[in-house]
Structure formats: C-alpha cells, structure tokens
Amino acid sequence: MGEVTQRLARRAFAFTSCSLGLKGLARPTPVYRVERALMRPEKARGIDGLRAELIGRDEELAKLKAALVQVLQGRGQVVTLIGEAGLGKSRLVAELRLAALAGVGSGEWGVGEALVASLSPAPNSPLPTPILWLEGRCLELTMTAGYSLFVDLLRDYFAWRPEEDDRARGERLSACVRALVEQGALSAERIEEIGPLLGNLLSLRFGTDWDDRLKNAGPEQIRHQTFLAVRDFFVAVARRQPLVLILEDLHWADSLSLDLISLLMEALPLAPLLLLCVYRPEREHKCWHLGTIAARKCLGQYTELPLRELTSEQSRRLVESLLTIENLPPTVKERILEKSRGNPFFVEEVVRSLIASGWSTGRARVPAAKPWVHGEPERRSRRSACRRVSRASSPAGSTGCGRSCSRRCRAPP
Numbered sequence: 406m407g408e409v410t411q412r413l414a415r416r417a418f419a420f421t422s423c424s425l426g427l428k429g430l431a432r433p434t435p436v437y438r439v440e441r442a443l444m445r446p447e448k449a450r451g452i453d454g455l456r457a458e459l460i461g462r463d464e465e466l467a468k469l470k471a472a473l474v475q476v477l478q479g480r481g482q483v484v485t486l487i488g489e490a491g492l493g494k495s496r497l498v499a500e501l502r503l504a505a506l507a508g509v510g511s512g513e514w515g516v517g518e519a520l521v522a523s524l525s526p527a528p529n530s531p532l533p534t535p536i537l538w539l540e541g542r543c544l545e546l547t548m549t550a551g552y553s554l555f556v557d558l559l560r561d562y563f564a565w566r567p568e569e570d571d572r573a574r575g576e577r578l579s580a581c582v583r584a585l586v587e588q589g590a591l592s593a594e595r596i597e598e599i600g601p602l603l604g605n606l607l608s609l610r611f612g613t614d615w616d617d618r619l620k621n622a623g624p625e626q627i628r629h630q631t632f633l634a635v636r637d638f639f640v641a642v643a644r645r646q647p648l649v650l651i652l653e654d655l656h657w658a659d660s661l662s663l664d665l666i667s668l669l670m671e672a673l674p675l676a677p678l679l680l681l682c683v684y685r686p687e688r689e690h691k692c693w694h695l696g697t698i699a700a701r702k703c704l705g706q707y708t709e710l711p712l713r714e715l716t717s718e719q720s721r722r723l724v725e726s727l728l729t730i731e732n733l734p735p736t737v738k739e740r741i742l743e744k745s746r747g748n749p750f751f752v753e754e755v756v757r758s759l760i761a762s763g764w765s766t767g768r769a770r771v772p773a774a775k776p777w778v779h780g781e782p783e784r785r786s787r788r789s790a791c792r793r794v795s796r797a798s799s800p801a802g803s804t805g806c807g808r809s810c811s812r813r814c815r816a817p818p
C-alpha cells in the first residue's frame with residue numbers, strides 16, 4: 406500500500422517499508438507491506454513529529470487526579486469521561502498517566518513519596534508496583550462479540566505477545582492466578598473456579614483438567630459464573646495494589662461488557678479500584694446509562710466529567726503550537742478555527758492538510774508535502790489548502806468515517 410493508506414492504518418498493522426519501480430515513474434515509489442494485524446490496535450491520531458502541549462483541560466485533569474488520589478487512599482472511584490469524537494478524551498487519560506508517573510516522589514499526590522513508582526503491569530512480580538494501570542478498548546468491529554472489553558483488559562494484564570501460542574498464554578494465566586493465591590489475595594479453592602472461567606473467556610487451553618471444568622455447565626450458568634469470576638479476579642488484583650481500569654470507547658462496547666462494568670461498580674467498597682469509563686455521548690447506546698447506574702450504585706464515589714469543545718482562544722493556541730507559519734493569512738487562520746469548531750482532532754487534521762499543501766515551514770513529517778516558491782504555486786497551494794480545510798472539517802468529510810459511523814457520530818477513524 407501507499408504512504409497515505411499506511412499512515413491511516415499504522416496503529417492497527419505492522420508494516421515493512423520497501424520501494425517499487427513503477428512504469429512511467431523515474432524514481433522508485435515508497436510502498437508498505439502489511440506483516441500482521443497488531444494485537445491491540447489503536448486509532449491513528451496526531452501528526453508525526455508534532456505534538457502540541459495539552460491546551461486547557463486544567464479542571465478536568467484536576468478532577469481525574471483527585472479521583473486517583475482517592476483510590477490511592479483506598480477509596481474506589483468511578484469516573485465517566487464523556488465527549489464527542491476527537492475532543493480529547495484519550496489525550497486526557499494519557500495526561501493523567503503521565504502526571505501519575507511524573508508525580509513519583511514529588512509529593513503532588515499527597516500519598517507519600519514512593520507510592521507511584523511505575524505504572525506498568527507486573528502481574529506475577531513478587532513485589533507489586535504501587536499502581537496497576539490496565540487499558541481495555543472497545544472496537545467498532547467487535548461491538549457484537551461478548552466481553553470484548555474484558556478480553557482486551559485481560560490481554561493487557563497477562564501481557565500477551567504476538568509470537569505466543571494459546572498453550573503458552575494458558576500457562577501464563579495459570580501462573581499469574583496462582584501467584585494471587587501465594588500473595589493471599591485469593592483462596593486456593595476460588596482460583597480453581599476462576600482459572601478455568603478466565604481461560605474459557607480468553608479461549609485458551611491449559612493442557613490440564615481445567616480444560617474440561619465447564620464441560621457440563623449451561624450457557625446461563627457460565628455467564629453468571631464468568632461475571633463473578635472476573636469481578637473476584639479484579640478485586641483480588643486491586644487488593645494487591647491499587648488498580649486503574651481504563652475502559653475506552655464504551656460507545657462500541659458489547660452488552661455483556663457493560664453489564665460487567667456495572668457489577669464491578671458494586672465492588673468499589675471491597676478494593677481500591679478506579680473505573681474510568683470513556684465514551685462518546687451516544688444516547689441510543691446502552692453505555693449512555695452508565696452515569697445513571699454509577700450515580701445510584703456509587704454515591705459519593707462517582708465523578709461525571711463531560712468534555713466540551715476548546716474555546717476559540719484555546720483552538721488558536723493549538724493551531725499556533727502545531728504550525729509555524731509566519732505569514733499564514735488571518736483569513737486562513739480564521740477559517741481553520743471556524744471549521745474545526747473547537748475540536749482538537751479537526752484542528753490537527755486541518756493543520757496536517759496545510760502542511761501537506763506546502764504552507765508550513767513546520768517540523769512535521771507529512772507525506773506528499775510539495776515544495777513551492779512564491780507566486781503562482783502559492784496561490785494554488787492556498788486554494789488547495791482551503792479546500793482541504795473544508796473537507797477535513799466537514800461532518801463526514803475526509804475523516805475517513807465509514808458509512809455507519811458518519812451517520813451516528815461524525816467520528817474520526
């Protein structure tokens with residue numbers, strides 16, 4: 406595939422780059438070969454080589470930190486972070502994680518010096534890290550697959566590698582859950598029930614009698630027991646070390662995953678657990694009720710965090726921090742601000758198209774940037790840039806939305 410497609414798909418597949426001599430072209434053309442799908446695909450966001458500082462969002466970040474401090478002090482919390490596509494939900498989560506890491510020893514968290522030493526998962530390490538940070542993501546493609554969110558979370562916990570087979574993963578699961586028994590977080594009897602259920606959820610084989618434990622159970626019984634097993638498992642992990650579960654893109658969550666989140670909310674009194682539920686405001690989707698459920702089940706432990714558009718001043722700062730164009734005409738700048746409507750993703754897309762059109766002297770690496778000189782190319786470039794500005798920020802424009810997506814949410818890919 407060519408550079409543009411590769412850029413859009415770069416967070417979902419592994420590629421190798423090569424070049425092809427094509428008929429009629431003097432120079433070899435850079436192309437990419439798809440090697441494999443990534444185990445945990447992500448959205449392609451941002452501009453290669455450029456990253457704007459976080460603009461605004463002080464209040465939201467402060468509330469997220471406050472919730473994390475509560476968890477570190479032993480009080481479980483639920484937060485719902487809700488905002489339209491591209492408004493910066495995932496960026497805020499990433500900033501919280503960075504802030505927690507940077508807070509090591511700074512005393513900022515008010516919970517003692519060494520509490521936040523590392524956030525990386527270390528499932529069977531004998532000395533637990535101060536916080537365990539796990540991320541599970543829902544995908545539009547797996548909306549109908551049961552438990553897809555929790556499968557992703559558990560993959561993160563068990564740190565699966567692409568080269569491992571099911572048997573190796575089964576052995577790791579088995580070792581990890583047994584470690585919870587050794588650390589006193591779960592009883593040996595309970596692990597004999599939880600292990601096979603988690604293996605079944607993740608479609609693993611153990612090569613032991615765990616493989617046959619559910620042979621005679623009916624679907625409803627398995628569903629019920631799986632719910633309890635997942636709850637008990639995360640409670641056990643959180644007892645070992647405060648646990649942050651990032652539950653991303655719940656507007657694509659399957660029904661079982663949402664019911665399981667609701668069950669986990671009831672476990673907050675049992676362990677230091679932060680459930681950070683991230684989703685777009687899609688009122689017809691079941692995720693929309695999470696806030697109401699949290700308000701009912703987790704009184705005093707629930708924070709609702711709606712995300713709004715950036716103000717025009719903030720959008721202006723975002724454009725300026727991404728783009729170093731000395732003579733960008735004010736009309737183009739105004740058009741960017743008007744078309745992006747305070748949505749940082751749209752601002753980035755517009756800036757990207759400006760760079761690709763040759764406007765920028767910026768530092769970004771964007772394919773198809775054409776060199777231009779003063780005069781006629783400048784005029785052409787300006788026209789093309791403005792066209793791109795309109796396209797990139799039109800509701801279902803060049804954001805790459807599929808048909809179903811543009812209907813519902815004007816979503817970036």
Ligand SMILES: Nc1ncnc2c1ncn2[C@@H]1O[C@H](COP(=O)(O)OP(=O)(O)OP(=O)(O)O)[C@@H](O)[C@H]1O
Nearest residue numbers: 450451458459460490491492493494495496749750
């Ligand atoms: N406040 C901000 N300051 C600077 N850049 C931002 C800000 N908010 C978001 N961005 C950037 O805008 C892009 C879109 O943000 P992000 O992916 O977090 O949106 P989102 O709300 O998670 O969207 P989606 O619902 O599609 O997942 C990212 O590249 C992010 O770094």
Ligand SMILES: [Mg+2]
Nearest residue numbers: 494495496654
């Ligand atoms: Mg996101």
